[in-house]
Amino acid sequence: MANKKIVSRDVDFAKWYTDVVAAAHLASYSNVKGCIILEPYGYLIWEKIQEVMNKMLKESGHQNMAMPMLIPESLMKKESELINGFAPEVAWVTEGGTNKLEERMCIRPTSETLFSDYYSNIVKSYRDLPIKYNQWCTVMRWEKETRPFLRGREFWWQEGHTVHETKEEAEAETRFIMDNVYKKLFYDYFAIPAITGIKTKSETFAGAEYSITIEALMHNGVSLQSGTSHYFGQKFSKAYDIKFLNRENKLEYAYQTSWGTTSRMIGAIIMVHSDDDGLVLPPKIAPIKAIIIPIGSDEAVLELANSYKEQLEKNCIEVSIDNSDKSPGYKFAEAEVKGIPVRIEIGLRDLEKGYVTLVRRDTKEKIEVPYDADIVGTVKNILDNMQKDMLERATIHRDKLTYIATNLEEVKKIMDKGPGFIKADWCGSPLCEAKMKEIKGLKSRCILENSKPLTGKCVVCQEKARDLVVWGIQY
């Protein structure tokens, strides 16, 4: 009894995805081309993600703040790689009120320039360092093709920008964010077994010395770049003149990082976990953990529903009751499409027999428990198991779609079956990278670290391999 508003995932993955987004009321199209409306339920998930990340970031000494949304062209141009990277895709403000501006300004596509300009004013001494700032905002990139959450002209994100007195400290920050914030977020909260590694030169962020990326594999085998952490070295500090008196009392250019994740993560959660009935949310990120659905309006039923609600709320488990006059079947489908982890059905006949039914969203498993059982413990238990099982299932699926290839023929054969993660040795040449791209658009996702080459020979040219790379096609 799949949801009628949703085409089957196996029939048309792309349509299934947009159907789920629409049916769960996560986002809808606006009359502003390429921009979406984040609907209340989608925004609730975004608020939950912010809550989790803010806790992690604040505990590790990061501070939120906010920069202007406009960047004067001259400021942007100071770091030439960045402007070259973003110039083709920014929105330009050229008029203010009734006047033409003397200098046009772009709506931030990212804020390295503004942060660096600011840091050049406030950083004087090593005593001022480190500075670890983060901002939550939207940014704008003038994309041609857009899809809700995955690619849009305007999207929601956080961007962290830090300044350090040493290379070592800045590099440690770059790693810390990836390993202790982003990876933790994906594994422990999203139940997504994403892989991490270094980007190849061609995929490195404009202006960065190197970029570490977190890449998730969607259910259909397509990769989604889901977050990046960049080490800048002194590139920006030299362009924007961020100098400080070091411990030897000498002027030195500072070391910087930046890192970001976006509302695209909501797309990842959908495309890894959801099914033909709609959204499946990992309990830890679900804004509503349990929904109570009284069947009929008998007093005993309503009383028990309210008592459950009270008990769950007292234990900080977000719960709601659907008391509307819609049919039970409609309510069940609605709870499913929204991916609420646990559904508690209370019917009079069941109650008279002494039990209520709990339904787990991911497996649809029905669990009958005595009506006077420990409801808090029971729900908590289901949530914990579901969170664990979702990561396990996603890991098995990822591993099933992870292949090894030693030459182009093997790569082609794998890709004929469908996309996935392909592990293959690479010599380091952009030419070989380009050759891979000819096969259905395969791109390097990341260079695996601490991994030995498979054969020692480049999958393309068969010359000496430098790195073990994971390849895939991307959203």
Place this chain on the structure above:
Amino acid sequence: MANKKIVSRDVDFAKWYTDVVAAAHLASYSNVKGCIILEPYGYLIWEKIQEVMNKMLKESGHQNMAMPMLIPESLMKKESELINGFAPEVAWVTEGGTNKLEERMCIRPTSETLFSDYYSNIVKSYRDLPIKYNQWCTVMRWEKETRPFLRGREFWWQEGHTVHETKEEAEAETRFIMDNVYKKLFYDYFAIPAITGIKTKSETFAGAEYSITIEALMHNGVSLQSGTSHYFGQKFSKAYDIKFLNRENKLEYAYQTSWGTTSRMIGAIIMVHSDDDGLVLPPKIAPIKAIIIPIGSDEAVLELANSYKEQLEKNCIEVSIDNSDKSPGYKFAEAEVKGIPVRIEIGLRDLEKGYVTLVRRDTKEKIEVPYDADIVGTVKNILDNMQKDMLERATIHRDKLTYIATNLEEVKKIMDKGPGFIKADWCGSPLCEAKMKEIKGLKSRCILENSKPLTGKCVVCQEKARDLVVWGIQY
């Protein structure tokens, strides 16, 4: 021993204000003209305000969501009053990437148009109503003169937009937001005795049937419009075609409201409460309630400091320790300039005598308590008293600067002494309103409701009065 970075409030109020903003690291100027950088401490206060308002809004059934930041010109133009009101002061995006846009778009100065356009798509039946949405974002207005928090090209705000099936319900919402959210926020959290009332026609929001405003009186007697709640009736629903099937199964235009408050509220908190030593924050809105300053580094001192911190944190009182190697005097001044309500000084000599010293930020009162006293209870008590006393002091000051006038001579005499709230009867004529403006820019702040006229004669023309109006000069 006033803070050296801050000019005295009595000497130069305007400079005192910007000095406090800078010294407390609330905001700083950016290289983007007219736009500020919200620094971490300023942003923490903004997060606190968001937390308090989100709780109030969510408990009363409002939902957060997010709209695009751009508005196509044609969409904006559908409601002609709105475009006329905002056209002179919006920023226009005319180029995207390397192309000139076919239609220019403005960065939202406010989002009635986007919400109304959206509502016209999703509202079908009375069963879909009410819809009570809110968004937190920044908006842009191309102001010429700007001051941190008070007036800026870009500022932070929340904007609520609701749709209802009846006039009564929409009007009740307009009132609810003013009386149960904004007024509560100002009185109970900001300790600011702001007044509320209806705006005169000339001051009403473009497109609204009427606007209710909350007006706060700054320490120097200048008024600050601090939040507004608008009743739109069917104006926007007719312009944007928001129709629904009512309970009689007939198509009817919906009734709407919108309401907003901005980062300007931080300016109000500063200008009502702060002093020559810097910020004074009402405890309920202070991101850090207490700071512990160990004097020296004796083990007994540090141990007690850590024990206090633990006890306070366990009771959800935000506390920090200043363990830096700066001098005690520097640390005291720093805690003062940031407006931290309670400072706990722990010195070895005092400790040996058995006590520690707590200092209350607003009164500078020093309170010596036995080192083993109930620190949580003591701090809570100070916070409660301070919150209460701050509102009381602000009320006394407001009342001192509130005058009554029955003719223009009296108005002039009052204004010669300095600005304040002037209560005076008004006939309702815009001409008389204009005459008042000739006196140092006096404007109607709001029409007091449920108040009888003073004399029954207009303060300007001496004809029959219609309303009792509060007049003042504004930021």
